[in-house]
Amino acid sequence: MRxxxxxxxxxxxxxxxxFSYNGENVFGFSGxxxxxxxxxxxxxxxxxxxxxKRPRGFYCAIGNCASCNMIVDGIPNVRTCVTQLKEGMxxxxxxxxxELYDI
Amino acid sequence: MIYKDLVIIGGGPSGLSAAKIAAEAGVSxxxxxxxxxxxxxxxxxxxxxxxxxxxxxxxxxxxIAKILIDDCLKYQDLIEIMTDxxxxxxxxxxVITTLHDDTYKKIKAxxxxxxxxxxxxxxxxxxxxxxxxxxxxxVQTLMNVYGVKPADKVIMVGSxxxxxxxxxxxxxxxxxxxxxxxxxxxIGGYKVHASKIRxxxxxxxxxxxxxxxxxKEKVEKVEIVSLDKNWNIxxxxxxxxxxxxxxxxxxxxPLGNLLSMIDVKMKFIKELGGLVPIxxxxxQTSDDNIYVCGDVSGVExxxxxxxxxxxxxxxxxxxxxxxxxxxxxxxxxFKEQLANLRxxxxxxxxxxxxxxxxxxxxxx
Numbered sequence: 001m002r003x004x005x006x007x008x009x010x011x012x013x014x015x016x017x018x019f020s021y022n023g024e025n026v027f028g029f030s031g032x033x034x035x036x037x038x039x040x041x042x043x044x045x046x047x048x049x050x051x052x053k054r055p056r057g058f059y060c061a062i063g064n065c066a067s068c069n070m071i072v073d074g075i076p077n078v079r080t081c082v083t084q085l086k087e088g089m090x091x092x093x094x095x096x097x098x099e100l101y102d103i
Numbered sequence: 104m105i106y107k108d109l110v111i112i113g114g115g116p117s118g119l120s121a122a123k124i125a126a127e128a129g130v131s132x133x134x135x136x137x138x139x140x141x142x143x144x145x146x147x148x149x150x151x152x153x154x155x156x157x158x159x160x161x162x163x164x165x166x167i168a169k170i171l172i173d174d175c176l177k178y179q180d181l182i183e184i185m186t187d188x189x190x191x192x193x194x195x196x197x198v199i200t201t202l203h204d205d206t207y208k209k210i211k212a213x214x215x216x217x218x219x220x221x222x223x224x225x226x227x228x229x230x231x232x233x234x235x236x237x238x239x240x241x242v243q244t245l246m247n248v249y250g251v252k253p254a255d256k257v258i259m260v261g262s263x264x265x266x267x268x269x270x271x272x273x274x275x276x277x278x279x280x281x282x283x284x285x286x287x288x289x290i291g292g293y294k295v296h297a298s299k300i301r302x303x304x305x306x307x308x309x310x311x312x313x314x315x316x317x318x319k320e321k322v323e324k325v326e327i328v329s330l331d332k333n334w335n336i337x338x339x340x341x342x343x344x345x346x347x348x349x350x351x352x353x354x355x356x357p358l359g360n361l362l363s364m365i366d367v368k369m370k371f372i373k374e375l376g377g378l379v380p381i382x383x384x385x386x387q388t389s390d391d392n393i394y395v396c397g398d399v400s401g402v403e404x405x406x407x408x409x410x411x412x413x414x415x416x417x418x419x420x421x422x423x424x425x426x427x428x429x430x431x432x433x434x435x436x437f438k439e440q441l442a443n444l445r446x447x448x449x450x451x452x453x454x455x456x457x458x459x460x461x462x463x464x465x466x467x
Binding site for chain 2: 001002003005006007008009011030032033034036039040044045046049054055056057058059060061062063065067075081082083084
């Protein structure tokens, strides 16, 4: 959910950025990180623990804790809390360590 | 390979201040920042700062960030900025590996200032990995930078300044903060922040901690327990609350991982927040050409990080052969400002930590 009223800050309407989340077409706004856009859409589970596959969400927001790692445009372990959303990105929930890919 | 005189790792308050002074002295430098923007954690701090005018007291953190960034932008010919770029490797011969847009680059520096800041500490309790257990600072980023409401109903764990300030800001964002709990018997942060949140009806309850989060896919409830003088759980003190998030605000630890890669001397000094590099009075590590400033060398407030940045930039520039025209006056001035910032009761811990560090610096 987006904040609409705030005593100090203003959040002017920004350009919509469409992207794909687990196959579904959704949108965030220009300036969002992937994690922020997903959180605004109500998505709290971003990754899963490697052994027990427990759901993991946002934690540090500074690109440090790896709790928000997702597969973005085919690349695993992308720190979605510091990666800016771009038009047409394909974002997929990661459930393993991530697989090596061809560049 | 890219060659640089001075590379500053971290574009927060300390790194920006170091760059500004170094550029003022005539040194060309590069700032590397892993976030998409500069300013570090100031960009979400909507509250006004304390201290004296020199450290931008009565100015909001978000505005201080703008001032510091503008200061650097004035030196466009001398200060190069790389955002959205992570330093993934640091080597003893001052080679830095960066990652940006899926591409690695190598940069060789004569001098490096590490200003990587600190990260939020975590707390051990059952189900602490459930989505909805968030760092208080992270929640502050979500709402104040991105305008996203982090949750509807939260409990704040920890009553240091971050816990108190973020509780107030959660309230401003329309989030219901049920209470702030604190395991110690005293409130950790400034009284003025505590009074402010009590006035808006958020209770601060001491001698209480979180025992577990309850939920399947995300936090649905939390169990809070009371602690006795020895921090043992009091029987039958359990209370369960419906919340959709828990914010953890139990302090910060210095982010010195890069320094560990190059074997500079480190030491665990709890008064400074954890594992920190051993530095001398010039903010030099055990490698003379690697400097540190800000929270990475001891967790304090942004005001101190700014002044440490100025001081370190000044010294690094001098050692690169570019002595600032006001070197003498400025170096005294910054030292005095740091001493002032640490003179209150909240600076006591830092001073104790620095004393412990001195023993190692002298032994070097």
